[in-house]
Amino acid sequence: MIRTGHAPSSAPRPDATSSGQGKNQASSAPPAQPARSQRAASGLPWRGSFPWRSHDPGEPCRLVGRHDRGDCRPSSRERLSIEPRPCSENGVANMPTKAFLALVRLRYHAGMSTVTAPTIHCIPVLADNYVWLIEGADRATVIVDAGEAGPIIEAIESRGLKPVATLITHHHGDHVQGLGELTRRFPMPVYGPDSCRRVGVDTVVGEGDRFTIPQVGEFAVMATPGHTQDHLSFINGQAIFCGDTLFTAGCGRLFEGTAAQMLHSLARLADAADAIGDGATIYCGHEYTTDSLRFAAHAEPDNADIAARVREVAAMRAKGEPTASASMDLEKRTNPFLRIREPVLRRAVEAYVGDTIENDIEAFAQLRHWKDDFDGLARL
Numbered sequence: 001m002i003r004t005g006h007a008p009s010s011a012p013r014p015d016a017t018s019s020g021q022g023k024n025q026a027s028s029a030p031p032a033q034p035a036r037s038q039r040a041a042s043g044l045p046w047r048g049s050f051p052w053r054s055h056d057p058g059e060p061c062r063l064v065g066r067h068d069r070g071d072c073r074p075s076s077r078e079r080l081s082i083e084p085r086p087c088s089e090n091g092v093a094n095m096p097t098k099a100f101l102a103l104v105r106l107r108y109h110a111g112m113s114t115v116t117a118p119t120i121h122c123i124p125v126l127a128d129n130y131v132w133l134i135e136g137a138d139r140a141t142v143i144v145d146a147g148e149a150g151p152i153i154e155a156i157e158s159r160g161l162k163p164v165a166t167l168i169t170h171h172h173g174d175h176v177q178g179l180g181e182l183t184r185r186f187p188m189p190v191y192g193p194d195s196c197r198r199v200g201v202d203t204v205v206g207e208g209d210r211f212t213i214p215q216v217g218e219f220a221v222m223a224t225p226g227h228t229q230d231h232l233s234f235i236n237g238q239a240i241f242c243g244d245t246l247f248t249a250g251c252g253r254l255f256e257g258t259a260a261q262m263l264h265s266l267a268r269l270a271d272a273a274d275a276i277g278d279g280a281t282i283y284c285g286h287e288y289t290t291d292s293l294r295f296a297a298h299a300e301p302d303n304a305d306i307a308a309r310v311r312e313v314a315a316m317r318a319k320g321e322p323t324a325s326a327s328m329d330l331e332k333r334t335n336p337f338l339r340i341r342e343p344v345l346r347r348a349v350e351a352y353v354g355d356t357i358e359n360d361i362e363a364f365a366q367l368r369h370w371k372d373d374f375d376g377l378a379r380l
Contacts, residue, residue: 117237118216120283122322123155128287129174130324132241133161136216140164144234144241145285149178153185165213168192168201169243170231175285176200191219193230205232224269226262227252235272238279240328242269247284248326249309250292251337253372254380259365266338273328280328289313289323295374296336299348299367305333336371340364 121133125148132144133155141161143152145168156163163186168176170193179200183190191211192201205211207223220235224245231252233242244252245265254262273280293310300306309330313323332338339345340363349363350356352370357363372379 118239120239120325121155121159122283122325123151124287124322125151125178126174129285130283130287130322132283134216134236134239135159135161136213138162138215140213140215142167142213142216142219142236143182144283145169145175145243146179146182147174147177149181149185152178152182156186163188164216166190167219167234167241168196168199169233169241169245169285170228171195171199172228172244175243191234193232195230222268222272224265226254226257226259226265228256231257231265233269235276238276239281239283240269240273240276241283243285245269246282246331246335246337247286247292248282248289248324248331249296249306249335250288250371251335251368253377254368259368260361262337262368263340263361263364270328270332270338278329282326282328282331284324287322287324290317291375293334295371296334298374299336299370300339300345302344303334305330309334336367337364340367 119135121135123131123133125131129145129147131147131152133152134142134144136142139160139162141156141163143163143166146152146166155161163182165188166179166182168179168190176196176199179190183200189203190201191203191205193206194201194204197204203211205221207221209221210218211221212218217236222233222235224231224233224242227244231243231245233240233245235241245262246252246269251262251266269282273282290313293306293313296303296306297310316323336345340349340360345367346357346363349367349370353366357366369379
């Protein structure tokens with residue numbers, strides 16, 4: 001089996017009990033401040049329990065709530081907008097939407113995980129699917145998708161892992177058909193969309209949910225429809241498990257969703273990666289990178305990053321290595337479905353259609369059609 005190596009590490013939160021002091025021992029000393037390295041790892045300066053930053057009145061700020069001493073700290077009422085808004089002279093910021101708050105929290109928790117960054121194992125199943133095993137402390141392991149039970153069970157037993165939960169991204173058979181056998185062998189909770197209750201999901205989760213798996217860490221749930229209507233992505237630290245929504249150098253076909261849904265889902269995944277910061281990495285459901293890069297190179301023949309990636313992926317596949325995991329930074333430079341607003345690619349899509357396209361959704365839809373035509377597939 002193939003092991004991808006360690007996910008990008010995040011520093012653990014300081015614990016007063018780890019110094020040898022009892023939990024109930026009283027102390028008059030103020031709480032210890034986090035180390036500089038931990039502040040850097042979180043991507044946001046922070047103090048106490050809250051991310052914060054100082055600013056001058058009128059400077060753009062996304063945090064709403066307590067602005068005493070010039071510090072912007074999120075409160076239970078904070079809401080954030082897509083664009084930063086200036087704080088007023090008296091320190092009370094405008095009240096935006098809550099979408100960006102979720103991203104700030106993702107970035108904060110990515111740097112403040114209390115669990116050592118896990119090891120992520122890549123398990124090939126079926127023809128070209130991957131299952132991801134997230135190994136935390138004491139070999140506690142979370143399984144992402146269950147397309148085929150045999151290889152998963154073999155990988156778990158050969159490594160001495162202890163499966164504690166399974167996450168399901170969507171209802172397609174190549175992601176769930178091994179779930180019954182897997183949970184009979186290893187009884188454990190199964191998290192996933194409501195549509196997958198019939199195949200074994202017993203803990204339904206959806207957009208905005210968060211849950212913690214002991215010894216592995218906290219997971220954030222993001223609804224990412226497009227490939228299917230029920231598709232979920234799971235974020236754990238700096239790792240984004242995106243199933244069949246976002247592929248390395250590509251995206252899922254629109255079997256149930258629309259171009260508008262897929263474009264929005266991909267944008268949200270990119271925004272989540274931005275909030276996590278450097279090290280944000282995607283883990284996909286299929287080994288499609290070589291095929292996807294052929295189209296990417298066709299659509300942007302002068303893109304040097306794509307050309308370099310084609311060579312790198314060819315070398316990896318020649319050695320039998322998986323390529324369905326990559327940094328989001330690399331994806332933004334080489335994945336055409338994340339580059340629909342890039343002028344060069346936009347002109348290429350317009351040349352394919354033979355007309356000017358003003359609308360991003362229409363441009364994305366035509367790009368998806370172009371990829372299907374390139375692969376000789378029926379349009380959806």
